[in-house]
Amino acid sequence: MNRVVITGMGIYSCIGKNLEEVKNSLYEGKSGIKIDEERIPFGYRSPLTGMVERPNLKNDLSRRQRVSLGEEGEYAFVATLEALKNAKIDQDYIDANEVGIIYGNDSTAQSVIESIDTIREKKDTTLVGSGAIFKGMNSTVTMNLSTIFKLTGVNFTISAACASGSHAIGMAYQLIKSGLQECVICGGAQEINKLAMGSFDGLGVFSSNLEHPEQASKPFDISRDGLVPSGGGATLILESYDSAIKRGAHILGEIIGYGFSSNGEHISTPNVEGPSKAMLKAIKQANINPSDIAYVNAHATSTPVGDANEAKAIVNVFGENGPYVSSTKSMTGHECWMAGASEVIYSMLMMQHDFIAPNINLTQPDEAASKLNLVSKTIDKKFDVFLSNSFGFGGTNSALIIKK
């Protein structure tokens, strides 16, 4: 079995458009949540969202490449450019070696809706243009990035709701660990637009704290009133240890455990057993004790039932007052398909720079969360091992353990 290491990272999120900006926001406990005015007349219950501007890629990509790339693909492209640069992997290396891609994505709502609107209006499918099909498929990110970067290894998309990004890293880890791949680009992307999140808003699970958008996302707090949707792109470069050593890469961390499970119960209400099982599987695979884990980046989205059940699961696995716990969604909102990848990057940045980012907006934990060692203010602390949780609709769970 190969050891699997992380040699590059790239991020484009509502708390920063690159690693440096994001690291600073995490340290400062800065929120990226805003109000999207367009959502109110559109019919949303809550117009709160993480916001990041669409990148201008005219100088980076040809017209042919751009017309096939939707919003989530643009975010993934920018994050991947940074990750490859961070890993010191250039096109010559990619041309000479088999590099693959596995990315988490679970919607292309805007691309699909806009092209169907065009067909309805024009009554002619040709008039949607040549890029519509490539923007509208769920595999749009891997489809586009594999051709842009001329990748010749594994190439597919993971759709697993809000655990998509985490499972993408987990699958890339498994392929490298088993020797089937040497280097895989992986991550998660999430579109941010009013067409993508309407049906989620319709469930009534979004926060409506419009007076203080930056305080709307408050995971584990007793007064939380729902999550805030968000998005962007997050990319990691995973390699076998041997591959990284051979090319003299700087090793940022090592993935040592990937646990997964399915709740087998309700489509949207999470339980305690499934997440507990995923964490325990990851810990067993990592061959460490729970007490070796210094920090847990919680999935906690700021919904009453979800946060409480995760808190119980963490106590199940680690006992009361175990590792430091925070949910970075308090700053970023819920980055959905991207979250599992971005939150590994957030945790990696903390581990690299010796701090634990806060669970902002935490005034009073609820009963279940009061048994956790929650971090409400930034802590300066060196640590070597963290666990990142990601859960999704349908009861899909993923837990990743990474060490320095």
Add this chain to the structure above:
Amino acid sequence: MDKEVIIEKINDFLIDEFEVEPDDIAPEANLKDTLELDSLDFVDLVVAVESNFGVKLVGEDFVNVKTLQDFYNLIENKLS
């Protein structure tokens, strides 16, 4: 529509939307080779023609279109 206007409109969207180099624009230029338009670009040409001239082209319209001049003629005939 005046022939010069048709040519100007076509040249404009080839340069602006299809990012064809202005220096490559010439009546004898081959659409596929010189202008580097591939099969997918021809779909987008149909879209551009519809939005600029209100004319819907189909695949058969391009059978005898090799050069930019052929393309100008096609649109002129469609509009006449």
